[in-house]
Structure formats: C-alpha cells, structure tokens
Amino acid sequence: MQPMRNSIVKVICGWLTLYFAYKLLAVIMRVEIFEYVILTLGRCFFTFVFTVAVLKYIDYFYERSQKSKTVHPQGKAVLITGCDTGFGFETALRLYCMGFQVYAGCLDPKINGGLTLSSVDKNNRLVTLTMDVTNAEQVDNAYQFISSHLEAKNLSLWAIVNNAGVCSWSELEFCSTETYQKVLNTNTLGAVRVTKTFLPLLKQFQGRLIMVSSLAGLLSYPGLTAYCMSKHAIAALADGLRKEFSKWNISVTTIESAGYRTAMVNSQKVKHDMDNNWKMASKCVQEEYGEEYFTAFRNAHIKRLSSLSDNIGQAVDTIVTAVESEYIRDRYYTSLKAEMRAFGRFLPQEWQDIFMLTFESFDSVLCRFKFGFQPEPDARNVLLAKANEMSEFNSLSADSDFTVQKDHEILLEATDALIKSQKCIQESCLWYIP
Structure with missing residues (x-):
C-alpha cells in the first residue's frame, strides 16, 4: 500500500507542478504580451505625434512661402x-x-x-x-x-x-x-x-x-x-x-x-438687450428662474465681455x-x-x-x-x-x-x-x- 500511496503522491505532485508551471508561464506570457502591446501602442502614438508635427512644420513653411505671394x-x-x-x-x-x-x-x-x-x-x-x-x-x-x-x-x-x-x-x-x-x-x-x-x-x-x-x-x-x-x-x-x-x-x-x-458686444448694449429679453419673458419663466438667477446670469456674461481682446x-x-x-x-x-x-x-x-x-x-x-x-x-x-x-x-x-x-x-x-x-x-x- 505504501508504494502505491507514494506513487499517487508523486503523480499528484507532478500534476500540481505542471499546473503551477502552466499558470506561471501563462502569467509570464500575459505580462510579455501586455508589455508588447504597451510598447507597440506607445511607438504608434509617438510616430503619429511626430508625423503630425513634421507635417505641421512643412505646412507652416509652405504657407509662409505662399503668403509672400500677393495679388496686385x-x-x-x-x-x-x-x-x-x-x-x-x-x-x-x-x-x-x-x-x-x-x-x-x-x-x-x-x-x-x-x-x-x-x-x-x-x-x-x-x-x-x-x-x-x-x-x-x-x-x-x-x-x-x-x-x-x-x-x-x-x-x-x-x-x-x-x-x-x-x-x-x-x-x-x-x-x-x-x-x-x-x-x-x-x-x-x-x-x-x-x-x-x-x-x-x-x-x-x-x-x-x-x-x-x-x-x-x-x-x-x-x-x-x-x-x-x-x-x-x-x-x-x-x-x-x-x-x-x-x-x-x-x-x-x-x-x-x-x-x-x-x-456688437458693447457691454451697455448687451445689458440693454438682455434686460429687454428678460422683460419679454413670460411671468411663469420669470418666477421659475427668479430675478436673482437672471441678475447673476447677466453679470457673469457682462464680466466675460471684459476679458475679450480689444486688438x-x-x-x-x-x-x-x-x-x-x-x-x-x-x-x-x-x-x-x-x-x-x-x-x-x-x-x-x-x-x-x-x-x-x-x-x-x-x-x-x-x-x-x-x-x-x-x-x-x-x-x-x-x-x-x-x-x-x-x-x-x-x-x-x-x-x-x-x-x-x-x-x-x-x-x-x-x-x-x-x-x-x-x-x-x-x-x-x-x-x-x-
């Protein structure tokens, strides 16, 4: 019985060893595949960025040469x-x-x-x-x-x-x-x-x-x-x-x-137009939004106008x-x-x-x-x-x-x-x- 028992233990250990070896190999393969995929995607991304940059520079210098050509x-x-x-x-x-x-x-x-x-x-x-x-x-x-x-x-x-x-x-x-x-x-x-x-x-x-x-x-x-x-x-x-x-x-x-x-975006004109629109809105809309909301809305847009370029x-x-x-x-x-x-x-x-x-x-x-x-x-x-x-x-x-x-x-x-x-x-x- 003892030799048979030892044989069974050896078979089980062998199968377990093969199983864990397979799992380890699978993990290693997954890591390698993952690394390969990451590296490939990275190369594609940087190739794309480099290509776009080169084309943009070519287009820029081409445009510069063309811009010097003006009609009389x-x-x-x-x-x-x-x-x-x-x-x-x-x-x-x-x-x-x-x-x-x-x-x-x-x-x-x-x-x-x-x-x-x-x-x-x-x-x-x-x-x-x-x-x-x-x-x-x-x-x-x-x-x-x-x-x-x-x-x-x-x-x-x-x-x-x-x-x-x-x-x-x-x-x-x-x-x-x-x-x-x-x-x-x-x-x-x-x-x-x-x-x-x-x-x-x-x-x-x-x-x-x-x-x-x-x-x-x-x-x-x-x-x-x-x-x-x-x-x-x-x-x-x-x-x-x-x-x-x-x-x-x-x-x-x-x-x-x-x-x-x-x-067109004069602050006084914009304020006047917004006030007129608000007055023309229905009472239901005015009550739903409230005067406080409209005032905040108007002031926010008027403030934004001040950030526009005057050039x-x-x-x-x-x-x-x-x-x-x-x-x-x-x-x-x-x-x-x-x-x-x-x-x-x-x-x-x-x-x-x-x-x-x-x-x-x-x-x-x-x-x-x-x-x-x-x-x-x-x-x-x-x-x-x-x-x-x-x-x-x-x-x-x-x-x-x-x-x-x-x-x-x-x-x-x-x-x-x-x-x-x-x-x-x-x-x-x-x-x-x-």
Missing part, C-alpha cells in the same frame, strides 16, 4: 458687408489704403461708420452702399450698381467678404423665437442672400468668397445659442460651397474669429490676408488662442466645457506668443488720415496709369504708418514660437 490690387474690387462698425469698417479702410476698389455695405451710409467711409474717398474708389443683408431688394439694388460700376471702370470682382452679423445674449426661455429668426436671418441667410445674388459676378471673374465665422461656430457657449447656431451654419455653408464652387474656380474660405471687443487688428489682418493672398487657405484663425481653442471640438463632450473654461484665463500666457499685425493704439485715426491722404493720389484710383513702382512706394508708406514692424502675417501655429 489695381483693377480688383472687394465687396464687404457689415461696414458700419468693427471688422467691416476697419477692413474697408485697410483694403482701400492698399489700393483695392472697395464697396462697403452699410445699414445706413449716413450714420456711424458709413458716414465716415463716405467722406474718405474723392475718386469713388471707396463706395458706401445701403445694404441690409436681410433686405432682398437692397441686395439686388447693390448688385445692379456694382455690376454697372465694374463694367464702367473695367474692374473685376475679386472677393466678397460676408461679414455682417448680429448677436443675442440670452438663454432659450428668456427670449422669443423672433430673436432667433433675426440672428439667423442676418448671420446665415444674409450670407446666403448676398452670395446667391452676386454669384454671377464671382463666376465671371473667378473670384473668392470669404465667410467671417467664429469659434462659436465650433464650440457652443451657453447663453449664446442663437449666435452659435448661426455660426455653425455659416461654417457648414462655407464647407459645402467650397465643393460646389470648385467647378467655377471660385475659392471659399472661413475666418474663425476669437472674441473681440467690437460694437481687432488681428481679425482685420486675417481677413486682409485672405483677400490679398494669391493662394488662399480653406480656413483661417485670427490668433494662436483661437487655433488652440478650436482643438477643443475634438475632445469628448464632457471634457469640452472644462477645456473652454480653462482658456478663459490664458490671455496673460498666450500674449507672450503674439505675432503678426500689431496696430498702434490710434490705428483708426492713422488709417483715416492715410486714407484721406491717399485719396488725393490719382495713382491709386481704378483708372490710373501710374507705374507699379510708384504705387508700391505709396502702399509701403501707408503700411509703415499702421504697424510697428514689417507686415508679415504669421498664421497661428501650435509649434511656432517667435
């Missing part, structure tokens, strides 16, 4: 909507000083920026038009005038800048449906109306279409849903038209603008780049901060809010990496003075026969009066630190 402004006309204030007003002056024929669409050329622009030019090279983009009749009248003027002056429509826009700060229940309709009708349908009307001229001269959008079209902000919705639509419209218009050799680009302190020259410079560059990009960002925030749309939805709020306080850091156009504090006055001075020169009128060299010298003089350093617009790039 003589004989080229640009239509800009929303020139009463802000981007449109400044862009109209800039392009005029550069030598382009400018058609500035305004709600009323007899007040605000329209009145100022009307008094600038004596050679009819900066023309202000009554052009409410929500009014089909006014848009049609502008088309009739511009087409006749182009033919009379032997000009070509080089670019259309769809810049007109309005904004509404309110939560959904605080405002009426008509408010959403107004924002959409101006920001989105207005661009559609202008583009559709002037498309025959764009097709004839193979011009370019520039849509001024916003980061709000990529990342939506609470309390700004009407505006965000309209800018989402503008971005989608531009992407679709880029494909549709390619057969006509018409370029389409989008300007993704960060927040700037323009007349609208960044946005104007980007629009001008899109107009004057021989080779146009599909999308432009007005600043490094704008491009960095645009990456937030690729994050998981629950992370986007944290990402967006983080960048609210990054101005003090990102200002270290600013580059490109830096206007003087009194850039508007300098620009107006230079515009009035240049209107005296027939060399910059559309029917001029002056030499390109003389024209170039005058343009250099105007540019030097506006910027601190040479005009070299550097597009925002995560890997570029001057």
